[in-house]
Amino acid sequence: MAARDRAAFADFVAARSGALHRAAYLMVGDVGLAQDLVQEALTKTYVAWPRLRDPANAEAYTRKAITTTAITWFRRKSWYGERPADQLPETSEAGHADAVAVRTSLMDALAQLPPRQRAVVVLRYYEDLTEAQTAAVLGCAVGTVKSQGAAALGKLRALMGDQLDLTDLISKEVPA
């Protein structure tokens, strides 16, 4: 166990667990699931710790573990029953919705995205990763990130209507 520095790992967890939980929550839409996801990803990170060398690598590794595990979970049919994937947001309320309603609508809309598109949204627009970094996390080509991102934004706009203005983002991300 000498190669696994528990103190350094604990420092990493203390510094980054909040951000990792938030990203995991956006990917799975459930606090309990997000906590399970982070715990699993951190366990994998701890096992891999000797070859990660520095905290930046550890965070990238954990983020990848969260993302790939979340996608795997969503591909298992059983997990769809855990979230309101069949409930469309109340777009007619957009004009006077308070922050809570908008947040609910966003999470409902995210839940209706295919798992890889949802991961692209979180990685690109919440984690602020570049397309290349996102492709590395997902293990796919940059072109796939572009196409998945464009499809995701288009679907979010369709689902959320006036609650979310993505005009600038879509015009930048989607070639004419």
Add this chain to the structure above:
Amino acid sequence: MTEQLKTMLDRAAAQHFDPVDVDAITAAGDRTVRRRRVAAGVAGVAVLAVIGGTVAALAGSGDDKADFSDDPGFRTDVPMWTEGSVLHTPEATYELGVDVFTFVRTSEGIVFTGQISEERLGVYSFTGEGDPDKIGETEDPHLRSDPDGPYAGWLDQSGDRPEAVVIDQGSGDRVWSAPAKLSFSFPIVAIDGSSVYLADADEHPTHLVDLVTGEDVVLGDDGLGFVDVEGDLSAYLLEDADGAELGLEIRSDDRGVVEIRFGVDGLGVLSPGGRWISVGADDVSVYDTATGASVDLGATDAIPGMGIAWADRDTMLVVAQTAEALVLMSCEVPSGECEELTTFDDFSTLFAVPDSDLLWMLRGESGGLTVESSEVSASEAG
């Protein structure tokens, strides 16, 4: 507004999360590392051969050496193993029709997994006659049973939601089930008699369910690393205050705690009845659970390998490593007399021994089946 999505995501993600239990994570991670290290130590040659090999394309591979039999006297308290879809016992061989990935024994027969798609395993029951019955599906190769009783359990994913299930192989009925989380570990860590030991996040059992009475006992979290259970004996990891591995400890109501200090990997398999425990070490090692003393197995002590299952109370199945192959032997304890059963040197054919997670972990590393616990680098395995 380009930033609006970011802002909304920030607000949506502002939830309350429980603090991370670093100790639980490092304990689970340490156990994963230990299992992998033992697996690699038992069969490092196999790891290299299989990683470069053809495990992913095994469908249909069979054993043309099989001498098939309909022997009605199907016994499971004997040395047995599988190669491809063929089950070998001392008296007969049985064509199961499915390449066996993992299997466990009960008093009634065997329960095994076989690959049915890239990520999915069928769970089958075979009691010595006719064709195996498909009794479930899973993505988790862990199976649990007590060879002395009729019960076998696994994580079943054939329905809409994953469940931990236990069958009585004598009747074929599912006698217990409960919703299970798809976490990195398996929900049923052990079956002993009519007792099912259940875990949550890792392999430490937190509940004990009695299949006969239905009683559900909370075991609590004492922080001990679970290894095996047999009757009133429970084996746990023995660590010092800093978490360094010292060996195993055997706990029982009658004898208290017996320490086995062998200073290496914390893997152990209790014999039926619990008189012996085979432990993970450089060479075949067996200890007397009553005294904690090492058993003198003569020349067998020098065989690089491990007793990874027990055919009966005094007969151990040993997987030994040679330069080019794995050798399966049946060894008597305490005499140390061994008989070679077979040699696994064709890594294009799946092989399995009962009641063991080690071999499928090795094969999992090859990419033959997507199993999350198989992720391991060469540096970690060494």
